[in-house]
Amino acid sequence: MERTTEKDSLYNNLEKMSVLEILQNINKEDQTVPLAVAKVLPQIEALATITADKMKQGGRLFYIGAGTSGRLGVVDASECLPTFGVPFDMVVGLIAGGDGAIRAAVEFAEDNAEQAWLDLGKYQINEKDVLVGIAASGTTPYVIGGLRKANENNVTTGCIVCNGGSPVAAVSQYPVEVITGPEFLTGSTRMKAGTAQKLVLNMLSTSVMIQLGKVKGNKMVDMQLSNSKLIDRGTHMVMQETGLSEEIAADLLKKHGSVRKAVESYKFD
Known part of the structure; x- marks a missing residue:
């Protein structure tokens, strides 16, 4: 060859x-x-x-x-x-x-x-x-x-x-x-x-x-929240999907550990 x-x-x-x-x-x-x-x-x-x-x-x-x-x-x-x-x-x-x-x-x-x-x-x-x-x-x-x-x-x-x-x-x-x-x-x-x-x-x-469904829209909804930058990114993704304030979105993200779970918990509450 x-x-x-x-x-x-x-x-x-x-x-x-x-x-x-x-x-x-x-x-x-x-x-x-x-x-x-x-x-x-x-x-x-x-x-x-x-x-x-x-x-x-x-x-x-x-x-x-x-x-x-x-x-x-x-x-x-x-x-x-x-x-x-x-x-x-x-x-x-x-x-x-x-x-x-x-x-x-x-x-x-x-x-x-x-x-x-x-x-x-x-x-x-x-x-x-x-x-x-x-x-x-x-x-x-x-x-x-x-x-x-x-x-x-x-x-x-x-x-x-x-x-x-x-x-x-x-x-x-x-x-x-x-x-x-x-x-x-x-x-x-x-x-x-x-x-x-x-x-x-x-x-x-x-x-x-x-x-495999690991992306929603154009967002990494299952990303690991392994540093402050990613937590901040995830918080704003939750805010965008739910209309919640930054403080409440951050608390929801912390509680559920991923953007997907945080958004789903809000929508099904």
């Missing part, structure tokens, strides 16, 4: 550019990423639809990846709990090398094709669940091995990759292939490819949670 993410940058002599020139050229390349994502919206739709269907039946969403891709999966999974108030194990992100690899690279962890399935086994992954492999290159053994074993065990599989015709896509039932092309800094897939993966993950998890 041709790995366009590894092709030589369209720019050269980067060290001779002014800071402004560097920034302008990075920005120019970044602007191509949303356009690449737009081309694969039907692929994202298919993955988001099957994921929501599975989760409505009690399934979970798992992400596996290595390096930047793994970290992005962990970030998206960890943000679902506070944003949508779901159980901590409903969306799970796993990275090659374990949680320590989130901060520091673990040598050759991504080359172990057996480890992903062992990592997933700790969560008793099963046919109700969905596994999404994230790999900019589309060639990561850790991800390929995990997806292959998932297929063998009737687990629904998908992927987010940034090269066409990759081995990762070949072993995925619902592949998302965002072709981002050469990086500004040759081979540095934390840049455009990473941005594309982040955009797709935002779209996937948000659209799934909307399908």
Whole structure:
């Protein structure tokens, strides 16, 4: 396969550019990423639809990846709990090398094709669940091995990759292939490819949670009230839905612990 993410940058002599020139050229390349994502919206739709269907039946969403891709999966999974108030194990992100690899690279962890399935086994992954492999290159053994074993065990599989015709896509039932092309800094897939993966993950998890009823109107009615900013946001959401004063809305929110429950308690009292 041709790995366009590894092709030589369209720019050269980067060290001779002014800071402004560097920034302008990075920005120019970044602007191509949303356009690449737009081309694969039907692929994202298919993955988001099957994921929501599975989760409505009690399934979970798992992400596996290595390096930047793994970290992005962990970030998206960890943000679902506070944003949508779901159980901590409903969306799970796993990275090659374990949680320590989130901060520091673990040598050759991504080359172990057996480890992903062992990592997933700790969560008793099963046919109700969905596994999404994230790999900019589309060639990561850790991800390929995990997806292959998932297929063998009737687990629904998908992927987010940034090269066409990759081995990762070949072993995925619902592949998302965002072709981002050469990086500004040759081979540095934390840049455009990473941005594309982040955009797709935002779209996937948000659209799934909307399908699961975790959003009302355009509000995060089940968000965790884990700091003062979110409590204030929640209070104003309750005020907007009920017409109550700020003080009464705040008391109602504190009593019930979520915007949804506070509003429902008011409407059904």
